[in-house]
Amino acid sequence: MPDARYIYQSIDAAFPRLNPEGQEEVRQAFRDAALILTDDLQWARASEVYQRSDDDPQAPVVHASLSDLRLWSHVGVPEKRTWENVFRWLSQLQSGQELQSREFERVRKTLAKHPSDVWQHCRHWLSAANTWVPVERLKYRVTMQGLVRRQELFPHVREATADFTMLKAEVYATEPLTRLRELQEVIEERPANLRELLAYALTPARHEPAPWIPELGRQLQRVRFAQDPALEQRCRELARRMSDTIMVRLRKEDKLLVEPSIDGTPVGPESARDVLWYDQYLFAREGKKGGARGADR
Numbered sequence: 001m002p003d004a005r006y007i008y009q010s011i012d013a014a015f016p017r018l019n020p021e022g023q024e025e026v027r028q029a030f031r032d033a034a035l036i037l038t039d040d041l042q043w044a045r046a047s048e049v050y051q052r053s054d055d056d057p058q059a060p061v062v063h064a065s066l067s068d069l070r071l072w073s074h075v076g077v078p079e080k081r082t083w084e085n086v087f088r089w090l091s092q093l094q095s096g097q098e099l100q101s102r103e104f105e106r107v108r109k110t111l112a113k114h115p116s117d118v119w120q121h122c123r124h125w126l127s128a129a130n131t132w133v134p135v136e137r138l139k140y141r142v143t144m145q146g147l148v149r150r151q152e153l154f155p156h157v158r159e160a161t162a163d164f165t166m167l168k169a170e171v172y173a174t175e176p177l178t179r180l181r182e183l184q185e186v187i188e189e190r191p192a193n194l195r196e197l198l199a200y201a202l203t204p205a206r207h208e209p210a211p212w213i214p215e216l217g218r219q220l221q222r223v224r225f226a227q228d229p230a231l232e233q234r235c236r237e238l239a240r241r242m243s244d245t246i247m248v249r250l251r252k253e254d255k256l257l258v259e260p261s262i263d264g265t266p267v268g269p270e271s272a273r274d275v276l277w278y279d280q281y282l283f284a285r286e287g288k289k290g291g292a293r294g295a296d297r
Contacts, residue, residue: 004037005065012071023074030075037063042102046076047089053080060106083117086110090122093132104130112166119176128183129158138162138180143172146184153187153260157267185234191278192257192270201248201281208247213282217242241280250285 015026027046029035034043038060049060051072059081062072078085090110093099099107107126111118119125119135127133128142128150140161142148147165150158161183164172171177191197200206220239225232250256258276260268274285 008066008069008071012069012074015071015074027075030077036072036077037066039063046072047078047085047092048106049077050081050085051077051079083114086114087117087121090118090124093124095124095134096131098129098131099126107132108163108166115167115171115177116174126163127159128153128161128163129155130163131159133159135162140183140186141172141177141180142183143167143169145169146182148184148187150183152271153268154266157262186262187260187267188262189258189273189276189278190261191276191283192259193255196255197248197278197281197283200250200254200283201246206248206250208249208284210247210282213245213247214243217245244280245277245282246280247282247284250283252286254285256283256285 011026015023018026030046032045034045034048036044036046036049038044038049039062040060041063042060044060049062051062051067053059053061061067062077073079090107093103093107104126111126123135124132125135125138127138138160140157141164142150142161143164150161153161162177162180164177167177217239220242221236223232223235223239225235256273256276257270258273259266259270276283
């Protein structure tokens with residue numbers, strides 16, 4: 001640390017004696033490269049750090065042992081976090097770029113703190129592919145209440161999906177964030193080998209007695225969600241479908257391939273499953289009855 005302070009002090013002392021061109025070269029160097037040591041022992045550019053902390057403990061600040069230097073004002077390090085300099089920093093992010101780990105975490109924290117301001121003024125948001133994209137390109141959204149296996153989707157679908165997992169429910173329940181379709185609700189895992197599976201389904205010997213499934217469906221039709229009529233309707237629709245469901249037994253050698261789709265269009269590669277709920281049939285491989293990973297609507 002003493003060596004680092006000596007270097008910064010030398011630049012600090014030399015800066016006022018430089019001609020305008022030399023001073024601008026120094027500013028440019030601190031703008032372009034991560035040359036500033038922060039309090040959490042990371043390196044940051046001038047636009048990514050502040051001279052002192054404010055009420056936000058997550059804001060990166062110049063290391064305490066270096067904070068007294070005038071150099072930071074000379075090279076454009078903001079004194080403290082404000083929406084104006086946050087907006088300036090976000091505006092410098094390249095549209096469409098994939099954010100790396102430290103930058104990614106800082107963007108997430110900023111979106112959690114200023115969601116409406118970022119959406120309305122920056123007109124960009126973090127996608128499920130960890131890219132910084134224009135809001136006009138976003139069609140879907142993923143939240144903590146509606147997680148999906150996003151890594152199994154094609155890149156162009158993830159890039160069209162807004163990442164709202166850092167937001168509270170009351171935030172993404174407001175306009176204009178509600179205009180995006182919930183990815184969990186629109187995505188469907190469809191059988192890739194449908195003809196083969198239907199042949200199994202139409203074979204009575206393959207039917208597995210499971211009286212608990214229709215009984216559970218009938219009981220779930222009684223659920224009530226007074227604060228969320230849409231959720232109540234969705235649950236009852238699924239319950240009615242469950243009450244008519246037939247379990248179909250698959251042997252170990254039988255294939256059960258599914259592909260995720262939206263509005264009938266594939267949005268991810270095929271993958272193997274042990275369980276799949278499709279239409280009125282619950283396909284389950286031997287030894288994987290009910291509740292196994294891969295059961296889908």
